[in-house]
Amino acid sequence: MIPVESQESSSPIVTRAVAAGLRGEYIDNYQFPTWQKILLNGIGALPEGVARFAISRFQTISGLPPEVMDNFSLDDLLRARLADYDGLTGTFPAVTLGAALGGATTYLSLALGSPFLPQTFVTTLKGGSMTGNVDEYLHRSLELALKIADDNPGLMTIQHYDPVHDGWLTRYVNHLRFKLLNLPPAYAKFIKHRL
Secondary structure, three states, rough: OOOOOOOOOOOHHHEEEEEEEEOOOOOOOOOOOOHHHHHHHHHHHHOOHHHHHHHHHHHHHHOEHHHHHHHHOHHHHHHHHHHHOOOOOOOOOOOEEEOOOHHHHHHHHHHHHEEEOOOOOEEEEOOOOOOOOOHHHHHHHHHHHHHHHHHHOOEEEEEEEOOHHHHHHOOOEEEEEEEEEEOOOHHHHHHHHHO
């Protein structure tokens, strides 16, 4: 199974950070292969414009082909986040649910001594709009987004188009976000056994 959640998505980053914090461990949260880390460190030393150019092209390599989403499974997505807490035993005084809020939820969860269960997820798909045309961008994953929403009634799909923040990426990739609309059974089971 190919993981569909983007490596730079805040959901896996925060759940891994919270799980490590609850274990009293350090985690190198960006789990890129060594060659990518070396490349990114080198790019980071370049002027911002050059780095932006290189990273936007890199996204075309790391983005997923849209066909991978044909076998999308919400259960697999949730299992991946719950797996971050494998090895933790016992109960917790609370469980934090919601958005990662740029990492702020990490501090809240650790202050409460609670695991974090994300409500939102993002995947990066190959193909954007070279001209910045919102209609072209929309149609890159519209059918896919509608099918996933139809197949998963408790899930909202969001075609994330932000030319102000992500304009340098939206030419090359398409961000498809998912947002839970209710508490899924996998989360309910985790909460029942951990509180």
